[in-house]
Amino acid sequence: MIQMFHVTKQYAADVEALSDVNLRVRKGEFVFVTGPSGAGKTTLMRLLFAAEGATKGQIILNNVNLARLNARNIPHLRRTIGVVFQDFKLIANRTIFENVAVALEVTGMPGDEIRKRVLRMLKMVHLHHRMDSYPPRLSGGEQQRAAIARALIHDPVLLLADEPTGNLDADITQEVMKLFREVNARGTTVVIASHDKALIESMSKRVIALEGGRVVAGAESPEEGVPA
Amino acid sequence: MNRPFYFLHRALRNIREEWLLNLRVVTGFSLMVVVIGLFLLVGSNLRALVHRWGEQLQITAYLKKGIDEQEGRRIARMIAAQPEVEGADFVSESLALSRFRKDLAGLSGVLEGLEENPLPASIEIRVPPELRASTEVVRVARQIGTLPGVEEVEYGQQWVERYGVILQGLSLLGTALSLVLLFVGWGSISNLIQLTVYARKSEIEVLKLVGATDSFVRTPFLIEGILQGTAASLLGTAILYGVFQGSLERLGSEVGDVLGVGGISFLSGSQMALLVGGSVVLAFLASFVATGRHLRV
Secondary structure, three states, X not given: OEEEEEEEEEEEOOEXXXXXXXXXXXXXXXXXXXXXXXXXXXXHHHHHOOOOOOOEEEEEEOOEEHHHOOHHHHXXXXXXXXXXXXXXXXXXXXXXXXXXXXXHHOOOOOHHHHHHHHHHHHHHOOOHHHOOOOHHHOOXXXXXXXXXXXXXXXXXXXXXXXXXXXXOOHHHHHHHHHHHHHHHHOOOEEEEEOOOHHHHHHHOOEEEEEEOOEEEEOOOOOOOOOOO | OXXXXXXXXXXXXXXXXXXXXXXXXXXXXXXXXXXXXHHXXXXXXXXXXXXXXXXXXXXXXXXXOOOOHHHHHHHHHHHHOOOOOOEEEEEOHHHHHHHHHXXXXXXXXXXXXXXXXXXXXXXXXXXXXXXXXXXXXXXXXXXXXXXXXXXXXXXXXXXXXXXXXXXXXXXXXXXXXXXXHHHHHHHHHHHHHHHHHHOOHHHHHHHHHOOOOHHHHHHHHHHHHHHHHHHHHXXXXXXXXXXXXXXXXXXXXXXXXXXXXXXXXXXXXXXXXXXXXXXXXXXXXXXXXXXXXOXXX
């Protein structure tokens, strides 16, 4: 699903957020990316959803070489990926229903179909009773569930989550993780960036460790060899 | 809902949700339209005034002594038939004398004691407006001077030159002012529209993250810009018309009467269309540029 070959991301001459990163994530895997603040977790995630380009190296995502992807095709790539953020990134003046529906509206899907799918998805994340509410009226956990619903509504092949539980308490964190496990069980590859060691240990999943922009552990799935 | 209606619905909803901000944009924008319209109004009336002065320009061909009225009228018809001439009127010796008496009503004694009419018959020739400020007038006057029966031709050489300079100056001033106004207008309008786009910066970011194309994000903003531009230009034109009706028209008429050039008029239909159309185009472009700044996500 994801292959990174000698990927470097430099912001200025002396600021290297990622250095010579090589890693591979297989289709259907559930992976954590961890490391201290400034290790490069967020940069890695941003490269994966093409918010930025790598300075050096190649990233292959679902058989698409991101280095060769032109700006016009980025939206189409993003429609195959779901992204969840620590700050939820919900549109404050749109209802929860509308916030989830927006991910389908951009594809030009007919309104009836959108309604059907959104209702189903909101039921899945147990938010159907709050569908007419606006995000500021919801708790942190509910807002994150809405963000997850939006990320999953178009059946992405890959779900990226950058510190998705950073603003949530322990109970709600477990609830959100349960959702991620369910999504993964249905075949979606899940990559979560988190610095929460207790959470990562509790999940017993593969962990890619970053330090100072370099991968220091977990670059490969246990059953695979070292990437080229 | 199909796409055009979807985008229109989004634009209208955005306006409704941010109505106070939109009101500020439309108000500020319409004041800009009033200022631009005022310059347009003054400029067009100034141009009309100069043209009215130009209408007073004419060529006078004095006829030789002894040319009778029939012959004089024949020469006038011949001159009027020329393509560079708008009209030619024969003025008999006696008509010239009676005009002279009328013009010098207070000095009637000057004419007493004259045994014969000293004034020659003449032909007053009007040239079309487009030739008034050009050297064509000189050429036409010289050509008329060669006609048989014509003694002398007068065409106010200095006036022709001054009129040309005034027209050229006005045209230059108009172009310079238009550029300045366009620059200032663009600055103000794009700043105002940026406010509405900036207010929805995070919404743009979310749309881009879920796979919206640039045109999907941009279209509602462009519709909003068109609506803002239309509303502001109509409101601005209405305010300008109110000011014109309330005070400018009366003031202009009084000044015009003093100068002997008549009153002033409001913007023509095409000028109003230019004001509305220009505002809409500016608002559209400002929205395009403002959204472009937030699309790199």
